[in-house]
Amino acid sequence: MTDFLQLVLSGLATGSIYALAALGFTLLWQASGTINFAQGEFVMLPAFAMLACMSFGAPLGLAFVVTVLLAVVVLGWGFKRGVVDPLMRFGMMPIVVATIGLSIALRNGVRAGFSAEAHPFPSLFADKLFNIAGVTVTLADVGTFGLAVAIVLATQAFLARTVTGRAMQAVAQNTESAQVLGIDVPRMVFYTFAINAALAVAAALLVTPTYLAKFDMGEGLGTKAFFAAIIGGFNNSRGALVGGLIVGVAENLASAYISPAYKDAVALLIFMVVILFKPQGLLGRKEERKV
Amino acid sequence: MKTRCLILFTAIAAAALLAAPHFLKSYGIYLLSYWLIYTIATMGLNLTVGYAGQKSLGHAAFLGIGAYTVAILLKAGVSFWLGLPAAALLCFAVGLVLGFPALRVQTIYLAFATLGFNTAVWLLIRNEEWLTGGTFGINNIARPEFFGYSLEGNLAYYHLVLGITVLMGLKLWILLRSPWGKAFTALRDNAIRAESLGISVRGYTLLSFAIGAAYAGVAGGLFASLVQFIEPGPFTVAASIMMYLMVVVGGPGYFLGPVLGAAVGVVLPEWLRDVPGVANWYLPAFGAAVVVLMVWLPDGLLSIPDRLKARREAREASAARTAAARKEVLQ
Numbered sequence: 001m002t003d004f005l006q007l008v009l010s011g012l013a014t015g016s017i018y019a020l021a022a023l024g025f026t027l028l029w030q031a032s033g034t035i036n037f038a039q040g041e042f043v044m045l046p047a048f049a050m051l052a053c054m055s056f057g058a059p060l061g062l063a064f065v066v067t068v069l070l071a072v073v074v075l076g077w078g079f080k081r082g083v084v085d086p087l088m089r090f091g092m093m094p095i096v097v098a099t100i101g102l103s104i105a106l107r108n109g110v111r112a113g114f115s116a117e118a119h120p121f122p123s124l125f126a127d128k129l130f131n132i133a134g135v136t137v138t139l140a141d142v143g144t145f146g147l148a149v150a151i152v153l154a155t156q157a158f159l160a161r162t163v164t165g166r167a168m169q170a171v172a173q174n175t176e177s178a179q180v181l182g183i184d185v186p187r188m189v190f191y192t193f194a195i196n197a198a199l200a201v202a203a204a205l206l207v208t209p210t211y212l213a214k215f216d217m218g219e220g221l222g223t224k225a226f227f228a229a230i231i232g233g234f235n236n237s238r239g240a241l242v243g244g245l246i247v248g249v250a251e252n253l254a255s256a257y258i259s260p261a262y263k264d265a266v267a268l269l270i271f272m273v274v275i276l277f278k279p280q281g282l283l284g285r286k287e288e289r290k291v
Numbered sequence: 292m293k294t295r296c297l298i299l300f301t302a303i304a305a306a307a308l309l310a311a312p313h314f315l316k317s318y319g320i321y322l323l324s325y326w327l328i329y330t331i332a333t334m335g336l337n338l339t340v341g342y343a344g345q346k347s348l349g350h351a352a353f354l355g356i357g358a359y360t361v362a363i364l365l366k367a368g369v370s371f372w373l374g375l376p377a378a379a380l381l382c383f384a385v386g387l388v389l390g391f392p393a394l395r396v397q398t399i400y401l402a403f404a405t406l407g408f409n410t411a412v413w414l415l416i417r418n419e420e421w422l423t424g425g426t427f428g429i430n431n432i433a434r435p436e437f438f439g440y441s442l443e444g445n446l447a448y449y450h451l452v453l454g455i456t457v458l459m460g461l462k463l464w465i466l467l468r469s470p471w472g473k474a475f476t477a478l479r480d481n482a483i484r485a486e487s488l489g490i491s492v493r494g495y496t497l498l499s500f501a502i503g504a505a506y507a508g509v510a511g512g513l514f515a516s517l518v519q520f521i522e523p524g525p526f527t528v529a530a531s532i533m534m535y536l537m538v539v540v541g542g543p544g545y546f547l548g549p550v551l552g553a554a555v556g557v558v559l560p561e562w563l564r565d566v567p568g569v570a571n572w573y574l575p576a577f578g579a580a581v582v583v584l585m586v587w588l589p590d591g592l593l594s595i596p597d598r599l600k601a602r603r604e605a606r607e608a609s610a611a612r613t614a615a616a617r618k619e620v621l622q
Contacts, residue, residue, distance in 0.1 A: 097585050098582045102578060104575070104577065275395065
């Protein structure tokens, strides 16, 4: 039983990181119909950016802030203007293909231009163990889970409670009506891209201490994030959190009780069951098919 | 006219492909075979993606199933000539099953479902050591004999690959000209309209996956005997994504798109692998080129002639309109 609880807890920590990346995914999808295949690389790049900042002597906190600003400009504004805006009118698949190309370019660019090795990354949390009612948990797991969930909930509160957030949701639900109501649509879409970039930096901060900074660290993460987003429900931003946690916990349990060799198939299996029986996701609304 | 052009082009290409090996070293011949094999596989994906309009990011899994089927059967003492059809049949059957999600979900969901399928197959290949040798792979895969004539040499094997490529290309050409081919494109252009015209959307969706998969199965079987050592590496999700890009770059729905796609997607990087300074930068450049291509030429490289033609016709039409208007004004 204690083993089980321990596995669930560390699964929640991994899952909450999937949720961060998945939330960015759903936000982009809602606001602009963009599926970002380079989401994993959007986590990998900030990890290296933070390492670069720290190599100039900046503390982790400052490196994080600088990287968030950089990411908002490059991965938010640059990505939107350079890749998504020109492709918008062609529909979804060209954007998908372009982001696939982008992910190949970024991943192999870092490998060729910077390093093919894995680099250690400082953890936010001290290396400490807790013992609560016989269950041993690490501070890193608890801290990661707490911080990631706090960020996800804060983002949701921002979307639900503030005027800007409501306007962004209006754009996501019906772009034309939002425009008629006087909402600055392009600005709201840009905000979404900026938030996605910031979430990716946060995910990098939390995931890199365990994954290590490596050019291909985003490969699995992006796919898991997408599976998590679909499992939870693509048109519901709470779905990302639920989906992420389910995937993280299920993976951990499966690798302990079934076989670690098939760990990566777990997310896929849940995903298949969900799309076959409830394609709109666990929390999603049904969308009618248009002719 | 267009058909005659194509036949002429094909004849020249066939002559070139027959003559080419005599100017190449052994490695060059190997690369040519490699190119043709990926062309066969991509032709199948072009049918699924380019003509039938489905999304598939799991094509390398079929290549893997084909390769391992042939390798395992050869090791069990079964003839290559039975193994290759077996590989195609097995892929056809698995492709049929993979088509079922496509009946439920579309576009990006389908892309990820097929991607997941690829992960599953790859995990099986890597983990089931008793069958596939796991990460150690299967080595010393023999090359076949053809009526007592050994195809062991690179040149002889190249001729076999070339023959099968032409055969598979011809089959696809005939298929696309047939009512089946028209049904596939109808499915792509508007599934609901196709259904209202009496085309079985269900049947053709499944078939497009199954036939595409069978092509990859044949390619996989040839691949196993070409490289003579297979391991899980070439059958990853990344490989599938690359194959999808090969179709898109060449031009989805263009018959010769895969020939071009396979050249830039597999053969060039393989060829440049040992060139220092270039090898590492090929993939970043390729990825960036895909982004640029999507922005400027979303229908692929082979759409350039059509584009130029459309532009010329538009210019002529506009000139004709101006002339007509001027005439009217003068009268």
